[in-house]
């Protein structure tokens with residue numbers, strides 16, 4: 213009896229502590245419950261007097277203690293940039309600034325994703341993003357969306373080519389269903405390029421809620437920053453688009469430039485020099501004339517759900533990162549964000565193609581693609597298979613999993629009369645971009661003419677340039 217009373221008192225105090233903490237941190241109690249004990253309804257249940265175990269009390273208090281300390285020391289999480297730098301490798305993507313920053317080991321850490329021009333030249337000269345979008349679109353036949361919306365998460369919008377091509381396929385298959393689409397993107401330049409492709413999407417499919425966010429992989433599916441400090445600083449921008457023409461939508465999206473520039477700033481981590489978001493930002497776009505219809509779909513701070521029908525993870529990590537990193541920082545959190553019946557499709561480079569031949573002519577023995585899909589899925593299963601028993605892992609046969617894409621060339625560009633210099637440069641760019649060769653190594657190689665000779669030889673021998681990606685699927689059982 214005495215114990216029960218004590219427990220009741222402890223619970224009452226605990227509730228007060230939680231409420232004080234949430235108030236100070238400006239955190240919704242549902243977010244608190246989810247973050248602290250993985251249960252969004254936790255606080256509601258204690259309010260109703262439901263018993264909690266002493267272990268849970270301790271866990272909650274530990275969470276409060278950790279996060280109070282967190283906000284004092286101004287710690288911020290990231291997509292494992294710290295780990296990346298510690299591994300002496302690269303930083304994650306920041307907006308188009310420089311190409312190299314200093315890693316914690318004092319060596320230059322390669323900011324691969326910052327290489328705007330290389331990326332833009334690659335996306336516009338090769339068919340990769342089309343091929344990826346087609347493969348992702350095939351998954352639409354295997355998902356089972358439930359009201360209120362078809363729910364899609366793009367784990368790195370990039371320039372938005374994959375996402376907009378997917379959205380067109382979605383409209384074709386689900387012309388009258390509302391869409392809830394979340395695109396994670398930390399690069400301001402990519403956010404601009406992605407949004408620029410959206411006005412006609414709102415026109416053709418008016419029941420669309422599009423969310424763009426710079427939150428990390430472990431945060432963005434839930435639209436909820438991990439640390440209390442970031443949660444308190446969350447920059448939530450809701451933009452109902454007025455009018456009903458693409459031009460009107462385009463004008464309003466273009467007018468967001470300064471809002472985006474403000475929300476998508478990056479800073480360098482003091483510890484590692486790597487880019488981190490300055491303000492965790494969430495931009496929510498939808499058509500004002502569909503606000504009533506979309507009421508259940510439009511996310512609100514602290515109340516977003518991560519039960520996606522489809523998660524797209526196209527080139528979401530650097531090839532040379534250790535498999536544990538790829539799994540823990542990227543694929544595992546994304547798999548956990550799947551709803552029942554949801555499917556995650558992953559795509560990364562495979563090699564064994566003329567692109568890699570060019571690279572190996574200059575750097576013999578170079579093997580950038582060290583983690584194949586089989587290994588990745590094996591490690592993923594080891595890490596989360598025990599706790600998430602309703603997940604399935606599909607590596608498929610090479611015939612089904614491999615995606616071949618090519619550099620667009622006109623028939624006259626590669627023939628017996630020779631290959632034009634711009635074709636050669638585009639081919640070289642694609643080869644070194646896909647193989648993720650660091651700038652320092654590139655500078656050396658490009659000081660002479662051997663790289664052009666190597667490119668020319670491979671193109672002439674193969675009659676063109678193509679690459680292989682490989683794809684895999686993680687699906688969650690339907691209930």
Ligand SMILES: C[S@@+](CC[C@H](N)C(=O)[O-])C[C@H]1O[C@@H](n2cnc3c(N)ncnc32)[C@H](O)[C@@H]1O
Nearest residue numbers: 325331367368369370371374526527528645646
């Ligand atoms: C999160 S990732 C991928 C973005 C988007 N999902 C896509 O497929 O383009 C963002 C970065 O990956 C890099 N990337 C995209 N495609 C790549 C490829 N085929 N090989 C290597 N890196 C690539 C680009 O630098 C891009 O800015």
